[in-house]
Amino acid sequence: MExxxxxxxxxxxxxxxxxxxxxxxxxxxxxxxxxxxxxTIYLNSQEIVTAMTIGDYPxxxxxxxxxxxxxxxxxxVITRVDFDEEVETVVVRTERKTDYEEKLKKKTRxxxxxxxxxxxxxxxxxxxxxxxxxxxxxxxxxxLAHQINTMPSLYLTAGAIHGSVLxxxxxxxxYMEDVGRHNAVDKIAGWMMLEGxxxxxxxxxxxxxxxxxMVIKTALMGIPTLASRSGFTAWGVEIARQVGLTLxxxxxxxxxxxxxxxxxxxxxxxxxxxxxxxxxSVRKGKTK
Amino acid sequence: MExxxxxxxxxxxxxxxxxxxxxxxxxxxxxxxxxxxxxTIYLNSQEIVTAMTIGDYPxxxxxxxxxxxxxxxxxxVITRVDFDEEVETVVVRTERKTDYEEKLKKKTRxxxxxxxxxxxxxxxxxxxxxxxxxxxxxxxxxxLAHQINTMPSLYLTAGAIHGSVLxxxxxxxxYMEDVGRHNAVDKIAGWMMLEGxxxxxxxxxxxxxxxxxMVIKTALMGIPTLASRSGFTAWGVEIARQVGLTLxxxxxxxxxxxxxxxxxxxxxxxxxxxxxxxxxSVRKGKTK
Numbered sequence: 409m410e411x412x413x414x415x416x417x418x419x420x421x422x423x424x425x426x427x428x429x430x431x432x433x434x435x436x437x438x439x440x441x442x443x444x445x446x447x448t449i450y451l452n453s454q455e456i457v458t459a460m461t462i463g464d465y466p467x468x469x470x471x472x473x474x475x476x477x478x479x480x481x482x483x484x485v486i487t488r489v490d491f492d493e494e495v496e497t498v499v500v501r502t503e504r505k506t507d508y509e510e511k512l513k514k515k516t517r518x519x520x521x522x523x524x525x526x527x528x529x530x531x532x533x534x535x536x537x538x539x540x541x542x543x544x545x546x547x548x549x550x551x552l553a554h555q556i557n558t559m560p561s562l563y564l565t566a567g568a569i570h571g572s573v574l575x576x577x578x579x580x581x582x583y584m585e586d587v588g589r590h591n592a593v594d595k596i597a598g599w600m601m602l603e604g605x606x607x608x609x610x611x612x613x614x615x616x617x618x619x620x621x622m623v624i625k626t627a628l629m630g631i632p633t634l635a636s637r638s639g640f641t642a643w644g645v646e647i648a649r650q651v652g653l654t655l656x657x658x659x660x661x662x663x664x665x666x667x668x669x670x671x672x673x674x675x676x677x678x679x680x681x682x683x684x685x686x687x688x689s690v691r692k693g694k695t696k
Numbered sequence: 697m698e699x700x701x702x703x704x705x706x707x708x709x710x711x712x713x714x715x716x717x718x719x720x721x722x723x724x725x726x727x728x729x730x731x732x733x734x735x736t737i738y739l740n741s742q743e744i745v746t747a748m749t750i751g752d753y754p755x756x757x758x759x760x761x762x763x764x765x766x767x768x769x770x771x772x773v774i775t776r777v778d779f780d781e782e783v784e785t786v787v788v789r790t791e792r793k794t795d796y797e798e799k800l801k802k803k804t805r806x807x808x809x810x811x812x813x814x815x816x817x818x819x820x821x822x823x824x825x826x827x828x829x830x831x832x833x834x835x836x837x838x839x840l841a842h843q844i845n846t847m848p849s850l851y852l853t854a855g856a857i858h859g860s861v862l863x864x865x866x867x868x869x870x871y872m873e874d875v876g877r878h879n880a881v882d883k884i885a886g887w888m889m890l891e892g893x894x895x896x897x898x899x900x901x902x903x904x905x906x907x908x909x910m911v912i913k914t915a916l917m918g919i920p921t922l923a924s925r926s927g928f929t930a931w932g933v934e935i936a937r938q939v940g941l942t943l944x945x946x947x948x949x950x951x952x953x954x955x956x957x958x959x960x961x962x963x964x965x966x967x968x969x970x971x972x973x974x975x976x977s978v979r980k981g982k983t984k
Binding site: 424425427428429430431432433434437439441442443444445460513546566567568587617618619620621638639640641642643644645658662663664665666667668670673675679 | 712713715716717718719720721722725727729730731732733748800834854855856875905906907908909926927928929930931932933946950951952953954955956958961963967
């Protein structure tokens with residue numbers, strides 16, 4: 409039977425910190441906030457980027473980042489991944505000799521919540537993507553949303569964090585959180601590459617918006633379904649339709665909107681039996 | 697009398713698009729979603745970056761991005777800013793000869809919601825920052841939040857967008873929206889530079905999280921107060937305390953938390969008279 413392999417770790421003292429301040433009544437308050445630390449990623453002898461991350465799973469983050477940037481190929485043999493906590497670096501070593509000096513010169517700022525950059529051509533490799541027309545039961549969507557929203561998480565403990573969850577049917581398999589949404593997705597990509605996991609039967613659930621970057625990343629990972637609590641951008645929808653990705657957004661309680669791949673939906677859920685979200689698990693991303 | 701100089705433009709047909717899909721009942725729906733388009737920024741003859749942006753105010757975005765990256769100095773004389781809509785480029789020209797080849801090699805992914813990059817050293821210039829100990833009345837906070845949350849905006853029309861607002865006391869002056877939070881802030885920085893606006897008496901309000909990047913940007917812009925509906929990261933709090941920035945987060949209805957600069961608050965608001973937020977204006981960022 410399938411079960412959750414990686415789940416949020418809200419009790420890990422390395423991931424949150426207690427800070428003191430005052431509230432609106434002028435009273436002293438102590439709250440937990442998430443950590444944010446640099447991690448410099450190397451591919452063989454080349455420094456690629458410094459990521460601001462919460463700091464868990466640095467090996468998955470490095471491998472997934474490099475894979476999603478097209479710097480690690482599906483065929484690459486990874487010989488070692490070394491994380492050095494003290495100097496905050498992770499080095500991914502491959503059999504193949506790599507040199508991305510040219511690619512590093514071309515930068516695209518993506519449209520997430522921070523200065524965003526994708527190296528090289530954002531659309532690179534997208535023409536070759538053939539996503540399988542995997543069926544999607546609406547009962548899975550409701551079950552996944554309920555499980556993910558009510559599970560103990562850094563989000564429920566400290567807020568200010570994004571989550572991405574790799575799912576199979578109605579089972580959440582890998583639930584990653586990070587201060588950067590891209591990092592959460594990259595950690596999943598790294599886990600998939602290192603574990604040799606298949607993509608064509610999976611669902612990606614994210615708490616973030618369905619922007620072009622998120623759609624491209626999911627498609628390049630070979631995952632045919634992307635679902636979110638948040639809203640859409642026009643270009644995200646356009647690319648999803650081009651590559652045949654099922655795109656579900658604005659998932660709240662019984663509501664959702666499907667803007668691509670609607671012919672793959674199986675309407676097996678009784679919508680009237682779906683409960684509204686419990687207030688304490690109402691997430692950010694409360695977009696219309 | 698002061699008044700709003702730039703406000704959201706939800707009726708501008710260039711900024712949103714109508715797309716069709718189906719909802720949770722299987723019924724056809726037509727919704728508006730925000731646009732997301734590339735804009736390549738040049739400084740003199742050098743290509744610096746391609747930003748994914750909603751596309752309004754390209755000149756402010758380019759100037760503000762370059763200023764916030766330290767590539768335009770406060771002393772720089774801008775001779776021309778040329779936007780070419782067809783090829784989606786904007787070129788900023790200065791009297792001073794510029795060359796940032798070396799700086800472009802050092803990249804830091806920030807912790808926002810997309811792959812984030814800051815060129816050069818993220819903390820560069822922060823040691824020299826001296827923020828004035830500007831007073832902050834709690835009545836201004838409540839008034840600003842109410843005005844900003846109820847004003848017609850792309851957010852209320854289409855969702856999936858961030859807002860940043862430059863304010864003076866209880867007056868919102870410049871309200872920018874963008875698919876990238878960093879873009880909204882950069883557009884404000886560009887407006888301030890081109891209009892020669894002072895910073896020491898201003899308040900920056902953002903819908904996004906108070907991460908290190910957001911705190912550093914606000915401090916480097918010389919703005920002594922940063923307020924948000926969303927939550928904090930530990931490093932964001934640490935830097936705010938180092939540079940003497942007043943940091944207010946988790947602003948919802950009558951609630952807020954102040955984690956830096958609390959001695960500058962003037963408690964002139966009657967908390968019990970502050971109303972809860974109307975439901976239709978409840979924004980994403982509903983973090984705890």
